[in-house]
Amino acid sequence: MADDRGFADDLAVLRSKRDATRYQILVEIASRQPAVSQQEIADAIGVTAQAVSDYLSELDDRGHVSKHGRGRYEVTQEGVDWLITQTADLREFVDFVSGEVVGGVDVEAAIATDHIAEGDAVGLHMRDGVLHASPDGGEGATAVAVTDADAGEDVGVTDFEGILEFDPGSVTVTVVPPVADGGSGAVNQERIAGLAEEADLVAVAGTEALAAARAAGLDPAIRFGAGEAVREAATKGQDVVLVATASALSGVTTTLREGDVSYEVLDERAE
Numbered sequence: 001m002a003d004d005r006g007f008a009d010d011l012a013v014l015r016s017k018r019d020a021t022r023y024q025i026l027v028e029i030a031s032r033q034p035a036v037s038q039q040e041i042a043d044a045i046g047v048t049a050q051a052v053s054d055y056l057s058e059l060d061d062r063g064h065v066s067k068h069g070r071g072r073y074e075v076t077q078e079g080v081d082w083l084i085t086q087t088a089d090l091r092e093f094v095d096f097v098s099g100e101v102v103g104g105v106d107v108e109a110a111i112a113t114d115h116i117a118e119g120d121a122v123g124l125h126m127r128d129g130v131l132h133a134s135p136d137g138g139e140g141a142t143a144v145a146v147t148d149a150d151a152g153e154d155v156g157v158t159d160f161e162g163i164l165e166f167d168p169g170s171v172t173v174t175v176v177p178p179v180a181d182g183g184s185g186a187v188n189q190e191r192i193a194g195l196a197e198e199a200d201l202v203a204v205a206g207t208e209a210l211a212a213a214r215a216a217g218l219d220p221a222i223r224f225g226a227g228e229a230v231r232e233a234a235t236k237g238q239d240v241v242l243v244a245t246a247s248a249l250s251g252v253t254t255t256l257r258e259g260d261v262s263y264e265v266l267d268e269r270a271e
Contacts (some may be wrong), residue, residue: 112149126166130238169234169262184212199241206245227255
């Protein structure tokens, strides 16, 4: 339908007010036929009854409508064909706008801290590694809500301004030897528990690591895909203790390095 000039250049109903009005009148007749008055059409599309009369005369000349007595109009096959063509073009244009234009606008999800209405200016901040939006705005990063939300619900935000200030999280890795070398029994569980008290999340990588964490009284939030999960948590400001088996250590630390996440490896073997 469209070439390099753009979609709208090929759409008569967007370029011409007369064509747009013809389109609306034909739609009204098609949805109400055979008994429809000029005043009903005028009220529906927001023009005068005289204007509708003039358009109907023109549509009759074009062969797009036929009149069967007073107040009885019918869309002809030619009129239906024209409607179908224009509607198909409009549908393609709407799909383009939805997918390429509107869909190209950056909209992020945040958790509302209080009731937010569409169009409200909001302040943005990170809490527990999740973006939150507050209706009172404030300094730092701000945005505009594109949806309604109550406290605790997700809200769409766009038109970002300012800098979202938060510090990257730290990652502390403690290594558990394989079960053949003592496994969870070979680490200082009290020290692991102490590290966890200062962290936001506990993650494990490997069976011996899970056993060591549980022996220390911990309930790991992350048990699978630890490298990727810990990397994302740290980039969102979360401090993480990662208990990892010796065999998993290389893989998780490589993932952390690739994500530019700094980490410290501790030897927590029992003395």
